[in-house]
Amino acid sequence: MGTDIGRVLGRSQEANKQRRKHVERVRRQKVTRLTTLKRQRERALRELERRRRDDDNTPAEDDDDERGQVENPEEDALRETQDSPLPRWNKAEQERLEREKEEQRKVEKAAKIDAAEKRRHHLSDLHRKRTRRGQPVMKHRVKMLLDKLENGGSQS
16 A cells, blocks of 8 residues: 555545636636626727717717616517627527527426426335334245245255
8 A cells, every 4th residue: 555545535625616716717717708898899899889879969878878778688688689780690609599598498498397206206115114224124025935946946
């Protein structure tokens, strides 16, 4: 036994710690990337709105009040992705929303199936005898097998 278990565990803990740091760093990078993309999208939308106003010569509206109010975030998200001037962002965002909806449908379907199975099978184990440990009693099966062995052994 040449391996020291403490050293082996220490290395795996260190590896886990490094992995956690790496995962956290990648998560922060993703968040930063998403926020910069959102900022770019907002800037592009503001620029587009400003150009439209300049072309129409209409007075500027108060954008701060409109940005602060969100009636229905899911519908708003879909509408924003369709109106976005960044086509790749728009496509990726729509695909993400569709994946989330599909995932939600799958979760609901699985929950329905589990509930139906629970309704069907919840009484099946209720009347079976169990030992103190919760294991099913097998005494009658053991007796039956012993009887078969005894009868089979005497016949041959």
